Amino acid sequence: QVHLKESGGGSVQSGGSLRLSCVRSGDISRYCMAWFRQAPGKSREGIAMIADNGNTMHAESVKGRFTISRDNANNAKNTFYLQMNSLKPEDTAMYYCSARTRDFATSCPPGEDSYPYWGQGTQVTVSS
Secondary structure: OOOEEEEEEEEOOOOEEEEEEEEEEEOOOEEEEEEEEOOOOOOEEEEEEEEEEOOOEEEOOOOOEEEEEEEOOHHOOOOEEEEEOOOOOOHOOOEEEEEEEEEOOOOOOOHHOOOEEEEEEEEEEOOO
16 A cells, blocks of 8 residues: 655745655555646646656646656655745645556656645645
């Protein structure tokens, strides 16, 4: 069984940085890990994905500011990060970590319906 736990959210001023972490328990040998966010009154948006083969994808709304990565140390290989720089007030949202088994495609799907495993979320608030 797969469980996901996010941490690292908080309040920051515009232009600041935060790093979100996601720890996965339960093994997925061929995986996609993804970060989604949902602002009040808006639908959930996929913003970054990373596959076991190292392929990454970042949404246009965060490209150049956010970076998804994984911890390659043997004792932390189930830990994934979202480094968020140059934060803007419009980045304010609940951020969710999600996971799925990667199919035979080399990249990860961007839609939330493709991901069966979800964390509880961590709140990010950016003030102007």
